[in-house]
Amino acid sequence: MDFRFGPADTAFRQEARTWLTTHLSAQPPDWERALGAGGWIGLGWPDRTYGNRTATLTQQVVWAEEYARAAAPPRTGHIGENLLAPTLLTHGTPAQKDRFLPPIARGEERWCQGYSEPGAGSDLAGIRTAARREGDTYRVTGQKIWTSLAHEADWCFVLARTEPGSRRHHGLSFLLVPMDQPGRIEVRPIRQLTGTSEFNEVFFDGATARAEHLVGGEGNGWAIAMSLLALERGVSTLAQQIGFAAELEQVVARTLADPAPLDPALRARIATQWAELKVMRWNALRTLGSAQDPGAPSVAKLLWGGWHRRLGELAMAVRGASATVTSADWDASKPYGLDAFQHLFLFSRADTIYGGSDEIQRTIIAERVLGLPREVRVP
Missing domain, CATH: 1.20.140.10 (Butyryl-CoA Dehydrogenase, subunit A, domain 3)
Structure with missing residues (x-):
């Protein structure tokens, strides 16, 4: 493709640079909400229905470059904006999109990714975390590890086994689970060689997820998870x-x-x-x-x-x-x-x-x- 920047991209770059300079100097108390108010979350989403502004692919690159050059704060909303949101846009129901995309676009809700487990790291098909259907809810029990930003997240998208006795990539489902469940969800930071703790262990003990927050249908979690992983690098x-x-x-x-x-x-x-x-x-x-x-x-x-x-x-x-x-x-x-x-x-x-x-x-x-x-x- 022709990846040269045009006049519209140059104007967009100046707008982005000006906004970043102004707001970084003002030091807003909640950077994610400031980004949301400016419409800078969800530039790659297909329309402006959810409060975001839209941008061409070259303009998305411009924003990413200017953000990095400005040494702006690390994004705590990255997982929701760049992983969950595109997944919901592709596989979610209209109700799921209306519920979860606007708070992401406003920088109000943070997400984490519940994939890896102690016995299922890169090989996700070995997942043992289970989710049992009880009426209008699922009960999630198991352990996740290396969960980035779980200590700050409001929600977690969890890959869990909903079909008892299933193996490998069969019988998995993709659930949206609220993190504010004291006694049912415990987050333990993992101290790294650097002394910091961006990653966490997460323990689910009968945590609840609403059945309407099942994405892609029961048993289709592997396909949803693979679709999401393809979005991590862009x-x-x-x-x-x-x-x-x-x-x-x-x-x-x-x-x-x-x-x-x-x-x-x-x-x-x-x-x-x-x-x-x-x-x-x-x-x-x-x-x-x-x-x-x-x-x-x-x-x-x-x-x-x-x-x-x-x-x-x-x-x-x-x-x-x-x-x-x-x-x-x-x-x-x-x-x-x-x-x-x-x-x-x-x-x-x-x-x-x-x-x-x-x-x-x-x-x-x-x-x-x-x-x-x-x-x-x-x-």
Whole structure:
């Protein structure tokens, strides 16, 4: 496709830049609601029915780029806007759309994703969380793990087994579950290597979900879940790459500030990281706006996961021996003192795991794109 920015895109960029500059300087108490009031949530949705403004694909890229360049706050509404909302637009009932999309567009309700479990991480077909129908409700019992932002979420879309005795991808359903159920839902933050806790364990003990909040029909959860996962990598990937470029620039700046000659091996690694980042950008642009093949999201995940992990390793190599020492004494009760390079290294160790591990992505490419024999699974 022709991905050159036109006059309308330039005007849109100026509008976005002005809005971000004005509102970031004002420091609104609730950033998500400020975005909603400005109509900046749901730019990719097909119409303005739910309080959002609409934008072309190139304008969505413009917004993502400007948001990243402005160093605006991390989005706590990302999961609702970019994962659940497109899923409801495709598979939801009119009542479900009317109930859930306007609060997402206004930045009023946050969502989390109840997929992975201790025994079913990247291999979601092993899910054991169960949901039992009782009249007009479902009772959800089980455990989810690595649930991003569950500690801040109002709702969770949960993949649960509604057919007793079913196996693998059969008998699963996609339920919308309110998180405010004391005694029935418990959220336990997971402390990471960085000392922070963006991920959580979530325990469901007979939590209720209304039957009308079942998306796509009972037993169709696997198809809904796969449809949603395909949405995880799109326009947002380009904004992510702007953040990656800023991190790479910091690594380069550190090398330039060192009066000692740069190790030729490190110089080669920096050049490789720069070239690979360009490849990622062109791959992302190539797959936008066209009917994606089944392997495109998996290729994108493999590219950026491995690249970012290698950047963390490069940052530590540039720092040298001093990278092994924190800037403050370690305290078990709070995050220890990490500089930007150390945080990058530790957090990026998980990049090839979360969002679908590299092993799973390669299996998807092998089976669905290359047509290789399916992986043999042990019963």
